[in-house]
Amino acid sequence: MEKIGLFYGPSGGSVEKVARMIERMIGRDKIDLIPIKEADAGKINQYQNIIFGLSTVGKHTWDMDVPEDAWSAFMPELEKVDYGNKRFALYGLGDHITYSLHFVDSLGTVAKELMQHGAAVIGQVDPSGYEFQDSDAIIDGRFAGLPLDEDYESAKTPERLQNWLDIILKEFK
Numbered sequence: 001m002e003k004i005g006l007f008y009g010p011s012g013g014s015v016e017k018v019a020r021m022i023e024r025m026i027g028r029d030k031i032d033l034i035p036i037k038e039a040d041a042g043k044i045n046q047y048q049n050i051i052f053g054l055s056t057v058g059k060h061t062w063d064m065d066v067p068e069d070a071w072s073a074f075m076p077e078l079e080k081v082d083y084g085n086k087r088f089a090l091y092g093l094g095d096h097i098t099y100s101l102h103f104v105d106s107l108g109t110v111a112k113e114l115m116q117h118g119a120a121v122i123g124q125v126d127p128s129g130y131e132f133q134d135s136d137a138i139i140d141g142r143f144a145g146l147p148l149d150e151d152y153e154s155a156k157t158p159e160r161l162q163n164w165l166d167i168i169l170k171e172f173k
Ligand SMILES: Cc1cc2nc3c(=O)[nH]c(=O)nc-3n(C[C@H](O)[C@H](O)[C@H](O)COP(=O)(O)O)c2cc1C
Pocket: 009, 010, 012, 013, 014, 015, 016, 055, 056, 057, 058, 059, 093, 094, 095, 096, 099, 102, 103, 104, 105, 150, 151
């Protein structure tokens, strides 16, 4: 398998914590961790197997396109990515209690943007294992990637991650 590029942001919180868990589970020699604030299309194009890690900090914040939001700043780079021969898998941090109506919305925002560019997005997850009221990350009845809740369900994270990695690692080239 080609080396995986894991692009994550923001740095210093739960998204980065999960990125480091993935690195430990897969093995350091098989994956590069790259903060999204340091990434551009050229960096993405160095990989065929790509994981995006992000959190949801509210649709309101996202829509305002706050400059310090590293993912908002990165999004225009997606227009310059060469999507041939690449596979993308996404995980999203959220809080299913406080933000039950917007659970991991940003996972859907980024996945839809990728799909608009014709990207192959893998690693969809059945929502039956989650409690929430609504989510923009549901596409055709499934989460567009792996939702994780380190605020209220951190005990479930290792098993959720392992199950998801088992699936996407088979589909990466
Ligand atoms: C201001 C704010 C808004 C949030 N909005 C949402 C939301 O709309 N949906 C959701 O699922 N989680 C929401 N969360 C929860 C975060 O996504 C969650 O705490 C996540 O683990 C943060 O990851 P990070 O520390 O890497 O940024 C919000 C958190 C904050 C502080």
